[in-house]
Amino acid sequence: MSAETGTSLTLDLKDEAATRALGQALAARLRIGDLILLRGDLGAGKTALARALVQAHLAAHGIEEDVPSPTFTLVQTYESPDLLIAHVDLYRIGDASELRELGLAEIADEGAVLVEWPERAEAEIRRLSPDSLDISLSLMPEGLRRARLEGRGSWAARLEGLSL
Template sequence: MSERATPVPTAQRQIALPDEAATRTLGARLASLVRIGDFIALTGGLGAGKSALARALIEARLARHGLHEDVPSPTFTLVQTYETPDLLLTHVDLYRLERPEDAAELGLMDALDEGVVLVEWPEKLGRLPKDRLDIDIRIVGEGGEREALLVGHGSWARRLDGLKG
């Protein structure tokens, strides 16, 4: 008799992002939920708002500790890190990555031991952690309105309830 893999619990939530302020609010709300070991996969087309959401989350988490840093997109550096007293925030942009094997050199899984890893273009990694939050941002209106589909896997399935309100 073969063993079946235990399914990882999932939950989803769709959130309207009519403007930059709504994106910043979502980032701040997520900042209060993240903890060491979290992997957040950010998908969406070019210009969808992946970097804006990651920036908002990072800035809000830094602000909780009275810290402020510029948070540029890591498009050219691939990886940017930000230290807070309680965890390390690692922001990664894999747009320019050619092969999944190249990601191993970035030490992303090691970064999970110290904090949160936010990855733009996560599909370039190949395999993703089972316990993660997927955020797909789409442009839905002519005025730049967007919506985010959040899918929580594993522990994030329960934590998505923290986004209510």
């Protein structure tokens, strides 16, 4: 597929170890300016995947940290010598002014932004970066999660060759 329409990939995550492996593969490809959008119903595994990605990135720098869900704080930030990572959950966001207070544009300039429930402020979130990875998680029979990944901008090339 061309870089213009993006590249997409579907992966089946049969258990949490597979979700952690995907987090690890994405962490190895993460760069400043990245926007990762995590979609899916309640309990689909958005936080589990974000946690796996953040912890894999930190572990590569010898850092061990808890990664709680940002459901109530809206944003949690993590720092390594390479990157600042913001993990955001917009499920409970109010209006646009509340979004501005989170300072995501500044973080996108010097780090990566992972967003659960981006559809709560789709246009504003999309504007953060053209280098985006959309991940849609669906709950399948027997607890399996299906992940559909779509890379735009420089993420189109970075998705190629990704396997677990």
